[in-house]
Structures are given as C-alpha cells and as structure tokens.
Amino acid sequence: MIRLLLLDGLREVPVDAPVLRADDLGVVRGEAVFETLRVVGSRPCYLDEHLERFGRSAASLDIPMPPGFDELAAKAAAGIEDAGLRLTLTKGGLGMAVVFEIAAETVGGRSGIRVVTLPLGLASDFRRTAPWLLGGAKSTSYAVNMASSREAHRRGADDAIWTSTDGYVLEAPTSTVVAHLDGRWVTPPAETGILAGTTLRACASLVEIATLPLTVDDLAAAAEVVLLSSVRGVAPVTDLDGRKLVTPAGRALQSAFEASLRR
Ligand SMILES: Cc1ncc(COP(=O)(O)O)c(C=O)c1O
Numbered sequence: 001m002i003r004l005l006l007l008d009g010l011r012e013v014p015v016d017a018p019v020l021r022a023d024d025l026g027v028v029r030g031e032a033v034f035e036t037l038r039v040v041g042s043r044p045c046y047l048d049e050h051l052e053r054f055g056r057s058a059a060s061l062d063i064p065m066p067p068g069f070d071e072l073a074a075k076a077a078a079g080i081e082d083a084g085l086r087l088t089l090t091k092g093g094l095g096m097a098v099v100f101e102i103a104a105e106t107v108g109g110r111s112g113i114r115v116v117t118l119p120l121g122l123a124s125d126f127r128r129t130a131p132w133l134l135g136g137a138k139s140t141s142y143a144v145n146m147a148s149s150r151e152a153h154r155r156g157a158d159d160a161i162w163t164s165t166d167g168y169v170l171e172a173p174t175s176t177v178v179a180h181l182d183g184r185w186v187t188p189p190a191e192t193g194i195l196a197g198t199t200l201r202a203c204a205s206l207v208e209i210a211t212l213p214l215t216v217d218d219l220a221a222a223a224e225v226v227l228l229s230s231v232r233g234v235a236p237v238t239d240l241d242g243r244k245l246v247t248p249a250g251r252a253l254q255s256a257f258e259a260s261l262r263r
Contacts, residue, residue, distance in 0.1 A: 002083060005076050007068050007095025012075075019096060026090025030141035033057035034088045038231050039077040039099065040261045044085055046230070047073055049198040053138060054087060060137035063091050072097045084231045088140070102231055105158075110254065112238035112247060113158040113227065115172070117216065118148055124164035124213070127193025135193025145173035157239070159227060161219070168192065169214040175229035176200045178209060179222035180249050185209040186218070199228040199257070206256045226250040233257055 001015040013019070026032030035050040035057075044050075051069060058065045069087055076085055076097040086098045127135030134141075152160035161177055162170040169177055169188050176197035178187045189211050190196045203209060219225065224245055225237040234257050236250035 001098055001100055002080070003076060003097075003099040005072055005097040007066060007072050007089075007097075010068060010072055010075055020090070020094060021092055024090050024092030024094060026088075026092055026094065026140060029091075030139065030143075031061055031063070032088055032090035032140040033061060033063060033138055034086055034140055035138060036230055037073070037085045037087070038102075038233070038261060039080045039083045039085045041082075042077050042080060044073040044077045045261050046198050046202055049201055050087070050230075053196065053198065054089070057137040057139060058089055060131075060134055061091065061139055063089060065089065066093075066095060069095065069097075090140075106232045109158060109232045109235040113235045114156070114239035115159050115161055115225070115227070115237050116152050116155050116157040116241055117163050117169075117219070118151060118160045120162040120164060120170055122164055122170075122193070123166045124168040124170065124188075124192045125166075128191055130193075133193065136190060136195055138195055142173075148173040159235070161227075161240075163216050164192070167216050169216060169219050170194050171197075172227050172229075175227035175232070175235070177214070177219075178203070178226050178228060179214055179219055180224035180226075181214075181218055181222050185249075185253075186212050186214055188212075188214045197228055199230055199233065202260060203228060203234065203253060203257055206260060207253055224248075224250050226253060233261075 004015045005012045035054045038045045084100045089095045127133045148160045171194040227235045234254035236247035
C-alpha cells in the first residue's frame with residue numbers, strides 16, 4: 001500500500017492505521033462495495049464512469065452513498081505517476097481510498113495471458129430475474145472470484161473465463177471478455193448479470209465493439225480474445241484452453257487504450 005485516505009475528513013492516515021470496526025458488516029458479511037481504478041499522471045482514469053458504477057453497486061446493497069468520493073479520489077491520486085486506486089464503502093459507513101503499486105504479474109499480463117474456461121453454474125439469463133444474486137454489483141463478496149483465479153492458476157493458466165450452464169460466455173473473475181469474431185469485436189451483454197466494465201466502455205469509444213450473446217463455441221472459434229480491466233488494461237489472450245491465439249488486433253487496442261489514459 002502506498003497511501004491510505006479516509007472519506008471522513010478527506011484526510012490521509014498512515015498506511016498501517018486501524019480503520020475498520022470489528023462489527024462492520026463489510027467485514028462480517030461482505031457487505032461493502034468497491035471500485036478499482038488506474039491512476040496515471042496524478043489523474044484517476046475514467047473516474048466519472050467508476051463513480052457512476054460505485055453508486056449503482058451501493059444502491060444494490062442498500063448502502064447509502066455519502067458525498068466526497070470524487071474529491072477523495074483526486075486527493076489520493078495527487079503526485080502519483082502510475083498506480084492502482086481502490087475506493088471502498090462499507091455498510092458500516094467506512095469510506096476509504098487506497099493507492100497501491102501495480103503488481104508485476106498484473107503488468108506482465110499486458111504482454112499476454114493464458115486463460116481457461118470455468119463453469120459458473122448459472123444460466124445466462126438467471127440473474128436478470130434474481131436481483132438477490134447482485135448481478136452487476138461490484139461488492140467485496142469476491143471470494144468466489146478469487147477462488148476461480150486460484151483454480152485457473154492450479155490448471156496452469158493466468159486467468160479464467162466463466163461460462164453459463166446454457167453455453168454462453170459471461171466474464172472473467174476481474175475482467176470483461178471481448179472476442180474478435182468474423183472480423184469484429186464482440187462482448188457479452190450486461191443483462192447476463194456480469195459487471196458493466198468501465199474499460200470496455202472506454203475501449204468501445206476507440207474501436208467498434210458489438211454487444212451480443214457470445215457462445216462457448218464462438219469463443220472456441222474466435223481469432224483473438226482480450227480481457228479488459230481497469231488496472232491491467234487490455235490483456236491479450238495467447239492461450240485459451242490450450243489453443244494458441246494470435247494477438248495483433250488486441251495489441252492495437254491495448255496501445256489505443258493506454259494512450260487514452262494519458263490524454
Ligand atoms: C467481475 C468483473 N468483471 C469485469 C471487470 C472489469 O471492470 P473494469 O473495466 O471497470 O475494471 C471487473 C473489474 O474488476 C470485475 O471484477
């Protein structure tokens with residue numbers, strides 16, 4: 001951790017300061033929401049898009065959103081050249097910003113990642129009618145996401161892609177899936193209960209990306225696949241379930257996205 005700031009008073013505190021109450025439902029029940037952003041040149045990238053989603057996530061978990069996260073993010077980013085920034089709001093009312101060094105593994109992922117598909121055990125349309133599953137909310141109940149990443153590592157890969165019981169591609173545990181299929185980029189719709197990615201939104205302003213149901217067979221036939229997320233950015237998939245993939249369109253998208261962070 002490089003820097004820790006509290007929403008209360010918009011003040012920086014030592015990185016090892018005790019900040020959480022033991023009975024905060026964010027810890028006890030995983031009832032907290034968060035956003036992870038990239039900071040480049042003292043600026044929290046795509047902050048408006050992140051704050052918009054932060055508000056939607058908080059509403060899904062019935063957590064009142066206090067004002068001030070925009071100012072907190074700006075203060076946290078000041079003087080930081082390139083790092084990650086995590087904003088968190090717990091049901092116990094703690095708001096905080098943590099600036100962290102981007103892990104070498106994350107940076108390395110920009111050169112290419114190996115991915116395996118893992119079944120999530122849900123039909124692609126199930127979360128549309130099951131709001132209690134909190135589809136589309138970025139809550140800290142991410143133990144399943146982290147366990148999926150560990151399973152991918154156990155299988156010799158760097159990351160996972162979740163698939164539905166009815167044969168559709170959903171998302172990765174911490175990124176959005178985009179496949180290059182028949183000469184165009186395609187990504188699954190948010191109605192499947194996946195998180196609406198801010199990196200996807202940014203990339204869709206740089207190249208055309210169609211939002212369409214993407215089947216497991218489509219993925220297996222895709223010429224290229226990339227995983228999109230705020231801190232890693234555009235990660236070209238070089239190996240999908242053991243199949244080698246080329247990455248020219250993915251690398252072009254990555255260059256355009258990285259340039260957009262410095263504008
Ligand atoms: C489940 C999931 N899907 C997609 C994403 C990508 O979102 P973003 O591009 O806003 O970082 C994330 C980011 O952490 C995520 O956790």
